[in-house]
Amino acid sequence: MTNVLLTKWETPFGIAPFDRISDDDFAPAVEQALAEHLAEIEAIANSDEAPTFANTIEAMEGAGATLDRVLGVFYNVAGADSNAARQALQRDFSPTLAAHSSAIYSNERLFARVADLWDRRDTLGLSEPEARVLYLAHRGFVRAGAALAGGAAERMKAVKERLAVLGTSFTQNLLKDESDWFMELSEDDLEGLPGFVVDAARSAGEALDKAGPVVTLSRSLIVPFLQFSPRRALREKAWRAWSMRGENGGETDNRDIAAETLRLREERAKLLGYADFAHFKLEPEMAGTPDRVRDLLMAVWEPAKAAALTDQAEMEAMLHADGVAGPLEPWDWRFYADKRRRALHDLDEAELKPYLQLDRMIEAAFACANRLFGLEFAPLDVPLYHADARAWEVTRGGEHVAVFIADYFARASKRSGAWCSAFRSQSKRPRVETPVVVNVCNFAKPPSGKPALLSYDDARTLFHEFGHALHQMLSDVEFGSVSGTSVARDFVELPSQLYEHWLEVPEVLGEFATHAETGAPMPEALLEKVLKAATFDMGFQTVEYVASALVDLEFHSAEAPADPMQRQAEVLERLGMPRAIGMRHATPHFAHVFAGDGYSSGYYSYMWSEVMDADAFAAFEEAGGPFDPEVAAKLEGFILSKGGSQEAEDLYMQFRGRMPGVEALLKGRGLAA
Known part of the structure; x- marks a missing residue:
């Protein structure tokens, strides 16, 4: 029988034919796609023609299309709707794909062609997009170890393969603990x-x-x-x-995995000549060095801790008033914070939540995108990978822009958290592709027949992930390798965190926050209380986040610890971590850092981007308001459409004219006057 993953998909907009894909299709499809990609790479590397941008860099951009398509389906489905077969495949694929990547980046003939073009770059007459992709390709080879030789090259290959296996194991252990x-x-x-x-x-x-x-x-x-x-x-x-x-002992315990991961990352960095993994990882980011990251985090840590300790003292008094002796504990914080919020702001989430219907918040996110960027969303009736997922065609001026898929409800087969991914990314060369983007969340599913209601934090998450989706959908670049969210890690959160601001626009809540039973709009008094309480408990939220970001940074900025849990405890003690607040992500379940390299040494990125998002929204406020068309056009033109086609700082400077300081962030979090 023909493997559907390897055929041309005669489906609307080339969406994967999920109803015809079996788990049995993945392994043979990946095997064939890997062979096809390797053959394409060998043809480029062994060409008798002198290297040109077209026959080397652009050819590499076009290679591996089948593999990208197959893996795009597999990893999106495996993350959102896992099962035993898919988990086994993930374990099998991890070392295989790492070895495949190593085979490409250690191909001496291929690297020689890339290096030759890099050396002659000023004589090639390259366009700006071509020059950018050549620069990134050369940098990618060097950072992958292409310049290493002999035993160092072999060791680098082994390290990367082992890291891939460890990341998969970490993820699956965490999913099992969460689902069991x-x-x-x-x-x-x-x-x-x-x-x-x-x-x-x-x-x-x-x-x-x-x-x-x-x-x-x-x-x-x-x-x-x-x-x-x-x-x-x-x-x-x-x-x-x-x-x-992740720290319950037995087969799903992640502590040893974390320790080995940190050792191997340190070894990888030192093979490439870096002092530690943080210096290696941060080199291509906006921050550049661990010291700049540490300076930002500590500038926020002290005012946040002071606010949290003040709040902790007040809530501990409330605890004692309830007749409970002893200190406030982490399992008490949210309970007494809610009591305190009701006392200070007369705001009860039970009163608020009926106004935050999932479907209405989706409409709100779509409506803001329409007013800002002219996008229209029409439901698509197509088979998807799970009954809870739904899809829309995205158009502008009657022209197709993208497909947007959303999968909002929690289930045991879905890993925790919320994320944006792409089944297919936008590109123009060497072939035209339009994006197929997915948002995945973990909102509580209501009983049958009842509307799904969100907390205010859930609604913010929906807007956040949709901001990432807009970055993918509005991408308008030449090459897929710099498309959409393929940007510096500490820039990628700017569009998502910026979009959260539109949830707080009074006219948005006024129109879309309607009561689930009566349909009445949120009363103005309640709306006012919601907006006034926006920075409530921000000391807690900032402390739990910054503590995690600093532990991540310290893990990778010095010699790898033999016992990561001891290092974690030492960092928190040095910081004076308030006893009633836990890290947002303790080491054994810190998937951002240990499920892969994505946010390793990079969990600070949310705060780095927040410095910019507060300033970027101020651009709207300084102009004609939150839907000012000129500022929206600049946001799309200089940031959302550009992907990684230019340096992040250059893009932001073109949008805003300057780089912001930390003051806007502190003010936005209510941690400064």
Whole structure:
């Protein structure tokens, strides 16, 4: 039988024919696609023609199309809807793909052609996009170890293959810990929980074939449980399970994996002549060096810690007033923070949540994109990889722009968190491709027949991931290697964090925040309270994030620790971490850092981008308002459409005319006057 993954997809806009793809198709398709790609690379490397941009760099850009298509389907589906077969395939593919990459980057003839072009770059008459792609290709070869020889080259290959295996194991261990744990609740245990939390717990119980409601480790369920449950012992049990993912002993324990990963990253950096992994990883980023990252994080840490300690003292007094002796604990923070928010701002999330319907928030994100960039979204009736996923065609002026797929609900087969990815990225050369983009979230699924309700944090996450999607959908570059989100890691979060600001625009909430039962718009008084409370508990939020970012940086800025947990404890003690706040991501479940190299030494990136996003939204406020057409056109023209076709700092300078300081970030977080 013909493998559908290897055929031309006669589907709307070339969307993968998910209803005809079997897990059995992936392994033979990947095997054939790898062979095809290697043959294409060998043909480029062994060409008798003198190297030119067209026969080397552009040819490399066009090579591997089948492999990109097959892996685009596999990894997106494996992340959002895993099963035993897909997990086994991930374990098989990891070392194979790492070896394939090493074979390309260690191909001496291929590197010689790239190096020859690089040496002659000023005489080639290259366009700006061509010069950029040549620069990135040459840099990629050098950073991959192409200039290494003999034993060093072989060791680099072995290190990268092992790191790929470790990243896959880390991810699968974490998914198993998250999917296996649940806490059954009696009817008495539901006391004090708002209806939306009870509904989510009952829905989670149904999904697990339990007779009653359960709490799972899905963020959209466990966070509101910690926020609202008056039963302190249950909060402690839930918090400990959530905070100890990946460190429960046995086969799913990630501590040894983290230690080995850090050792191998250090070795990889030193093979290339760097002092440590952080210097290697940060070299191509906007920050450039660990010291610049540390300076930013510490500038935010001290005011954030001061705010958090003030809040902690107030909530500890509330705890004692409730008759509980002893200090405020991490499982108490959200419960008393919610009480304090109600007292200070008269804002109750149970009152707010019926106004934040998932479908209405999707409409809001789409409507903002329409007003800013002229995009239209029309539902597509096509088979997708899961019944919860849905798709839209994106057009502008009647012309096709992209396909947008969204998959919003938590399930045991989906890894935690929220992300944006692409089944296919935009390009013009050597072939024209339009993007197929996906947003994946983990919102609590409501019982059948009831609307899905979001917390304000959930709604912000939806806007955040859609900002990434816009970066992909509005990409307008020559080459796929610099398309969309293929930018510096500490620049990639700018579009996503910037888009969150439109959720806070009063007219957006005024139009789309409508009550799930009555359809009435959010009352102006409630809207005002929501916006006034936007920076509430920001000390906590900033401390838990910055602590994780600093631990990540310290892991990679010195000799790899034999015991990462001890190093983590030392860093937190040195910082004076408030005892009632846990890291947002402790080492054994720090998937950003250990599931792959993506955010290793780079978790700071969200804050680096936030410095820019606060300043970028100010550009709208200084002009005609949040939907000013001239500023929107500049945002698209200089940032969203450009991908990685220029240096990130140059793009931002073209948009704003200057680089911002940290002051706007501190003010935006309510940590400075």
